Amino acid sequence: MDTALELDHVTRTYGRGPHAVHALHGLNARLYAHSLSAVMGPSGSGKSTFLQCAAGLDRPTSGTVRLAGREVSAMRERELTRLRRERIGFVFQSFNLLPTLTAQENVLLPLRLDGKRRDPVRARRMLARVGLEGRADARPGELSGGQQQRVAIARALITEPDIVFADEPTGALDKDTAADVLGLLRESVSAYGATVVVVTHDPAVAARADRVLRLADGRLAEETARVPA
Template identity: 65%
Template structure:
């Protein structure tokens, strides 16, 4: 199967000796193209480190990360920067839009950073797809939180990346708006061929994914296919009650 992202025995350790923190402990995972994967786990399970290593924002201590079949752990910093600008899209909890730029300029920013000619027609098409047709001249401060996250999704899609990494994308939104944003991510996978990897703590958000991958103590702790919120919540309760390194809490 063609995979957008692969992690092969990825380990990430911070510090040395007795003070070492093992954030990831041998993660093996393959994420198919045009799929929606949610990553969940208790606090301190390694979710953020997983996302940072998978997206090329941090280097694993050992193991390999492949993006579109290319081992990004072998790339230099300049090569990694170029790869992130062309092959990776990001959606963050806090939107991370530049307030001094218009909506259209924010969407086109990844193209500019990648040295491409800004494609205004592409930006307008994506804004229409996320329900912001005709809003390109407005500033982020004139939009609601949900609208700003829609802009962030359009921005993540503008370079046709190998994968979109979403870090708690609905954490700052109300329930209704969160569902709309999750529906847009689902739509991007189903109709635009996107690949989405989403870190979340919310079982309802996770239910929009094709599967949920659970982490505990930096290691894989099972998966759920075609997840529903109740099953995801039950699995999270079980993982949280295990305590560190699988011990009973």
Template identity: 65%
Template sequence: MARRHDRRRTAERAGDPYAADAHDGAPYGSDRHPGPQPGPAIELRGVRRTYGRGAGTVQALRGIDLALAPGSFTAVMGPSGSGKSTFLQCAAGLDRPDAGEIRLGGEEITALGEKRLTELRRSRIGFVFQSFNLLPSLSVEQNVLLPQRLAGERQDRARARELLERVGLGGHAGRRPGQLSGGQQQRVAIARALITRPDVVFADEPTGALDTRTAHEVLELLRQAVDSLGATVVMVTHDPVAASFADRVLFLAGGAIVDDLPHPGPQAVADRMVALTARPVGAAA
């Protein structure tokens, strides 16, 4: 049992809360988290994160202030080293900021203990990764249900089947991930991210490993999750076309939000990125 818990802690420190062993002994049917609260789905207030010391100090986030409404789709872009990954890690509760507050559905999460934070990640946050991160020994349906199982909740097979139908994999529930294409595996990952009706779904370069047509299909599914299911999606991407599926694009540079583009089109996003890359770090937007 100790070895099983060690594997889970290692996986979550690596930023993959779904790559844990599928059974942790938690009782099934425990209480669900409260429904969505009024106000922002997620809010960051003065969030700062610094790595290293002395001359090697890196200010990854420099006072991020942001509030995202429920049912919104936000893309986050920026040059390499701009703070995108740190932003996602902190906002999703996978890393702790040095200063500031992060609120999820109105609940302040930065001061939570590790046990409560783990429970929150499993029940109130969904994740979609570039590398899919499905468990090869589990069936497609079991992978979709994994967040509920890890959270000790009743496994809602009817909802899992509904989500698999929505992502076009209704006939694949019994297959293993290794029997699916990359695009199909990412569809499973989206269904898995939505199974607990999370406050926010964080997508980290979700189309980075896919061809253009398959990437478009995956982005359409994320868009539909927002429009049809009321999901809140925050997506880190380097692709202007992917960003154009969002309601707005936030641009990071030097650990700060330096630009904000509503109703983005691919060319407008690309132009902003070119301008951003050419501007010295720290310059005003």
């Protein structure tokens, strides 16, 4: 199995002296390509910091982060921006889409920011893949919460990134819609070979993940891999 993401002795400390907070405390973790991983843990266990550091949005105080073989922790701001644009997709709990753009324009945004030409066919194909045929011209305000998450997933996948980070993607959805969205993430892994890392509280997500990492106090507390059926 290829390694998609590797964290090696990653420490992240906020503040100094007696008030310092060790959000990550020598975390070692490895996530594999073409799989769905869930990162779980109670509040304050370092989940958010893990996400920030892994995605190159925050620099670890010490240790290294490697994404698809490249050392993210050593990159400069400009390289990181390019990395986000070309190699990483994001899905958040809510406010994933620019309310002023249509679904199609939102999906194309990463490509447009990269200076690529508008490609409506590609966007429509991607929207169809997430089950939103015919909604390309809808604005986020006209879509349900579940549909908005689907658009967000389409946007995250359109660049064919090395890895998609999803931060509580089902947190704002009801049970059935959450199951749908989770199914879509699962499918993008099994059918299209994407690599998805979900940071979540939701045990339902963990139940369908290939691998579950549990964090506690900024360390890896437990790692379980699903036995292939």
